[in-house]
Amino acid sequence: MTCVLVGAPVDSGKRRQGCKMGPDAYRTAGLEEALRSLGHSVHDSGNVVPRPANENQDPRNPALHALDENVAWTEGLIAAGEKAARDGFPIFLGGDHAMSLGTIAGVAAYAKAEGRPLFVLWLDAHSDIHTPTTTQSGNLHGTAVAYHLGMDGFDAFPPLENPIPQDHVCMIGLRSVDEPEHQFLAGSDVMAIDMRAIDEQGITGPLTAFLDSVAAAGGMLHVSLDADFLDPSIAPAVGTTVPGGATFREAHLVMELVCDSGLATSLDLAELNPFLDERGKTATLMVDLAASLLGRRVFDRPT
Numbered sequence: 001m002t003c004v005l006v007g008a009p010v011d012s013g014k015r016r017q018g019c020k021m022g023p024d025a026y027r028t029a030g031l032e033e034a035l036r037s038l039g040h041s042v043h044d045s046g047n048v049v050p051r052p053a054n055e056n057q058d059p060r061n062p063a064l065h066a067l068d069e070n071v072a073w074t075e076g077l078i079a080a081g082e083k084a085a086r087d088g089f090p091i092f093l094g095g096d097h098a099m100s101l102g103t104i105a106g107v108a109a110y111a112k113a114e115g116r117p118l119f120v121l122w123l124d125a126h127s128d129i130h131t132p133t134t135t136q137s138g139n140l141h142g143t144a145v146a147y148h149l150g151m152d153g154f155d156a157f158p159p160l161e162n163p164i165p166q167d168h169v170c171m172i173g174l175r176s177v178d179e180p181e182h183q184f185l186a187g188s189d190v191m192a193i194d195m196r197a198i199d200e201q202g203i204t205g206p207l208t209a210f211l212d213s214v215a216a217a218g219g220m221l222h223v224s225l226d227a228d229f230l231d232p233s234i235a236p237a238v239g240t241t242v243p244g245g246a247t248f249r250e251a252h253l254v255m256e257l258v259c260d261s262g263l264a265t266s267l268d269l270a271e272l273n274p275f276l277d278e279r280g281k282t283a284t285l286m287v288d289l290a291a292s293l294l295g296r297r298v299f300d301r302p303t
């Protein structure tokens, strides 16, 4: 298949800078070569350049950090994401997780045109289901899921054309959920798997159940991988590390199972901050996980 690399150096979703270096860190870590070695063709479409942002704050919520810059990225990534999905399998090289405000809307527009429902696998320590009204930090990287579910408070953003039904979203890896997020999730149909559930049941059961539902619906599947899904000991290059994350093998197993399902149609690589990395180890791990999602394996399994 053709993998389309889309650089999304979004750094406006939070205050600490550095995710803007993410796309080049993935390129440096050999993403394109890894994908080619798996037999894919690769088109690197370069980095998206958003329109200039104005610095006006939202008078209703002056605490939001860089609102218009995030809106500009969302607009730019919707267009780039839809085009990339038409051209192949988009791999969005972030960029902080505010990137997903745009990437998911872009692939959702493509899914709509194909007449197929879109599902989202959200691999993250955080649920990122704040709205611009509930966020305490003002950091919009913590809001993308709420936007796609059609929750209130996103008036400054492009009107949501293709809301994602709650039961089309599966979160795995949760261990930092704020009170308003918790309240919403508790009353929702989002499938939210925390680290304790993974400790107790392993990662295969819940993931397979979700993948079965995607297959039954004939869905497309967007995988959004936040580097803080991983344990900080193996992935230190994140501004929002949380202890107790996915191990090396748990993370690869997720990717391998999704690969075997044949359902994945797009991927976000989010929150890598190369400024915080140790000799490229987090960037390299993220590239290796993308490779597992796209077919790298030791042995084929009997089906």
Ligand SMILES: NC(=[NH2+])NCCC[C@H](N)C(=O)O
Residues within 6 Å of the ligand: 096, 097, 098, 126, 128, 130, 135, 136, 137, 138, 139, 141, 142, 176, 178, 226, 228, 240, 271
């Ligand atoms: N994509 C992320 N790393 N999100 C972290 C969000 C942390 C916290 N819930 C907040 O709203 O600020």
Ligand SMILES: [Mn+2]
Residues within 6 Å of the ligand: 097, 124, 126, 128, 141, 226, 270, 271
């Ligand atoms: Mn996130």
Ligand SMILES: [Mn+2]
Residues within 6 Å of the ligand: 124, 125, 126, 226, 228, 229, 240, 271
């Ligand atoms: Mn996170």
